[in-house]
Amino acid sequence: MFALVDCNNFYVSCERLFRPELRDKPVVVLSNNDGCVISRSDEAKTLGISMTAPWFSIQDIVKTHQVTAFSSNYTLYADMSARVMTNLARFTPHVEVYSIDECFLGLNDFKYKDLDSYGKEIRETVVRNTGIPISIGIAPSKTLAKLANRLAKRAQVHVLDTAEKISSAVNEFPVQDIWGIGRAYARKLNSAGILTAGDFRNKPLEWVRKNFTIQGVRLWYELWGRSCLPLSQSSDRRKAVCTSRQFGKLTDNYKDIEEAAAVYTTRLAEKLREDNSCASLLSVRLATNPNRKELPQYFQTITVPLPYPLNNTPDLIKYALFGLKKIYASGYKFSKVEVTASGLIPEQEIQLNIFHPDPGLKKNKLSKLMDKLNNYYGRGTLRTAAEGFEQAWAMRRNYLSPAYTTNWSDIIKVG
């Protein structure tokens, strides 16, 4: 048996934990740069605010109904997510953290336990310890657990443990809402007269084999309660690492763009060192805002081959800015710069380049020391000058909440 645990309105729930007065009020969390809505409280959903609604377009609703908005505070969400996941992992040795707010649990070791009451116990513990509301779906396969979770929203724990419960659930479940069914797949199924998950699994396996790929066959088995998708441990070594952010405002100032590129490259280098990887290729992409059709458009990417695989900040910045200079063109209002590292090689397996006797080992060491200092004293304590000081281009975060759990100066004061 599998459980799929999902944090309800996760980002909003994190904000509310430290602002109890917002418990029954409409709240939304905005994407990076305060662009659009990415998390809504139930009250905000009721007001008709849709997911990914642009922030500027809902100003009227916000004013009339006093909706509270937050800029995304990923520092807080990451810490709260870790707290939820760690609490969950205390209930079973088989855990797959699926995303920042979803987690699969393997419950095969608990054959003799009543899973409904175990689910409730898990839920109560997590809600008490973290303050984040969760819902749990329990079923014999991951696909059915995900489906049960959708049905759990009201009851909070939903168990599909008998053939009858499963068939009455799948017979009413729209086929396009099944986990892993994309829009194209859904259209194909609908045109074949398949509207619910039950319709799909009632087709003979031969028909599924003929018309769909192996994924379709797996799905068919999973819907019959035969697990084909095991829990996967954390994903394999990344193949490429990318950092990009939109600018707070459009800019044609080369110095601003250079600073932004340096900041993202710094973050990229940190990610590489966390993974103990080195990059052999570095790409820089510069783009204008495609939604501003009245402005001249420009998109350009350059890939710089690095002389030897490396992950130290100063060298990566040097090559990123070299690439940026090549593709920059004046006269455009840019909205975004993106830096990607690819050709990743484990740190231990670097081959030396005969034409570059110094593979930057000293600088790699220096960067690791910078990481330690920044880890202890707070990110950004030690920086390269290329990152600039004013960062006029920085992303908009007008409604940012404090880092209640990760910064000593942000902890709550009590009377």
Next chain:
Amino acid sequence: MLRKSETEISDLEPLEDPGKVSGFQSPADDYREDRLNICERLVADSVNTYYFESDSDEMELFGIKKGTVLIVDRSLLPQGGRLVIVWNEGKWMVRQLITLPDQWLFTTGRENEPPIRFNEKKGMLIWGVVTWSCSPQIEKKKQSKNKKPDVRPR
């Protein structure tokens, strides 16, 4: 997505391993144990621990003054006699919980001060249980007036 363990101060010391010798092997090698770390005493369950800070002397009788750091464990149940973090009408406070058969009260322990009655309907909330309070005994250096820049990732 699990958070990495925090950097220890000793990671930043110039001497990486003071026990590593170049000459005679240390006779103490087999007897080394980790140095005491106060977190082991103060934080029973770091995953469910949060920190608050007192900005008043209201709870003086419990040794809590302005500047006292409160260690709060959400996994513990509020029980009579325990100190709890309370959210009451828009204000955060720390109080002792008194459980009577018919009602729960929050008190500062001062005789002339009436306790506050716990009322969930008014939106009152017990947020967590205080496990330790840590008070500085050396005067804090005056912090510079300039606000510390926000150095979180952008």
